[in-house]
Amino acid sequence: MxxxxxxxxxxxxxxxxxxxxxxxxxxxxxxxxxxxxxxxxxxxxxxxxxxxxxxxxxxxxxxxxxxxxxxxxxxxxxxxxxxxxxxxxxxxxxxxxxxxxxxxxxxxxxxxxxxxxxxxxxxxxxxxxxxxxxxxxxxxxxxADWKDFAKFKVVAIKQESPDIKSFTVQSDAVTVKPVKAGQYITVKVHPDGEENDALRHYSICSVDITNGLKFAVKRDVAGEEKGMVSNFLHDNVKVGDEILLSAPAGEFVVEADADKSIVLISGGVGMTPIMAMLEDEIAKGRDIKFIHSAYNSEAVPFKDEITKYHNNDKVHFYFNYSETAGRLNKAKLTDIMNGDEEIYMCGSVGFMEAMLEVFNAMDIDRSQVHFEPFGPKMSITI
Structure with missing residues (x-):
């Protein structure tokens, strides 16, 4: 004390x-x-x-x-x-x-x-x-479902967009229990020529673990500092290889009342945990507004998964392409949202800060906004 x-x-x-x-x-x-x-x-x-x-x-x-x-x-x-x-x-x-x-x-x-x-x-x-x-x-x-880092075999790899791959993995060493939509796993690798291990969190993109645990990785080549783990996974890991994962973690999960409408909003690879939430909440019959911002249509990942939900009257999709339409702003979101929904969003630190400013301008109470940035969370002003 x-x-x-x-x-x-x-x-x-x-x-x-x-x-x-x-x-x-x-x-x-x-x-x-x-x-x-x-x-x-x-x-x-x-x-x-x-x-x-x-x-x-x-x-x-x-x-x-x-x-x-x-x-x-x-x-x-x-x-x-x-x-x-x-x-x-x-x-x-x-x-x-x-x-x-x-x-x-x-x-x-x-x-x-x-x-x-x-x-x-x-x-x-x-x-x-x-x-x-x-x-x-x-x-x-x-x-935790298992202790430390366990070996997983890569059983499938899919190119979800020009710079995003999904990896599906299975393990004989540990039992994978049902995951919560919004959680992530942590990958540990040791790239050739490096003195140290490299660890990185990646969001789980599906709650369906029938064929294995599925997570997505964006190749990080921004600026002079390239993402060590993402580039290693994109360039070196093949189906049949083994990688080390720690158990699913994270508290970015949907906790809204069952009768509450939600907005799922993402920027870039931030769609990864949002896809797991979409899958899970559709199964529960919830009313959903799905908003995604990308540079253009080519940059949108998980097109096959999105397509299968297009005829579901419980979910409404909105895509914003900054190349031609500029960034998401108050005017655009006011046309889509009524302001009473619970909001779950994910993206880069810059994207999150911009969205929080828009929500402030819309007089949306911060308690309605739940977020997970790709980067240290406390680097966003609270």
């Missing part, structure tokens, strides 16, 4: 954290990996190089400081991060390492401004937050 004095000190550091947060987290990661290079087998290198992980951690720390009187306010985000930690096999023994290096980074960046009182307050606060994560993740480990 944190004392009122400790909380007061933490709140007094908010302006400093807002100014130097990313410098602190950048120093933290650099120092931690130098001291514990084995952790490079866990952390996403692309997110590190592009600064996404640093931004996400900085915003997590700032959010904790701002809500220090009521830490339960950030529990939804903590829960999402905990799911990712479980999927990556983050264990309790990792937390003291993170804490030690985070405190070092605060002292390193702030210098004399990091008084003993501030260092002690953040040490205590980190301990409380770490304990929340450890307890939450312990429950997730207990619920």
């Amino acid at each position: 944190l004392t009122e004095e400790t909380k007061s000190i933490i709140k007094s550091t908010i302006p400093v954290l807002e100014e130097h947060g990313e410098a602190i987290t950048s120093a933290f990661y650099k120092h931690m990996f130098a001291e514990h290079p084995e952790l490079l087998n866990v952390f996403n290198k692309t997110n590190q190089k592009l600064g996404r992980q640093q931004t996400a951690l900085a915003q997590t720390v700032i959010a904790a400081a701002k809500h220090i009187d009521h830490l339960e306010a950030i529990i939804p985000n903590v829960n999402q991060i905990a799911h990712k930690h479980r999927a990556l096999e983050i264990k309790p023994e990792h937390y003291p390492i993170v804490g030690e290096n985070l405190i070092w980074a605060i002292q390193h960046v702030l210098g004399d401004a990091a008084t003993p009182e501030i260092v002690d307050a953040w040490t205590q606060t980190y301990g409380v937050i770490a304990d929340v994560f450890i307890k939450m993740e312990a429950a997730l480990y207990d619920e």
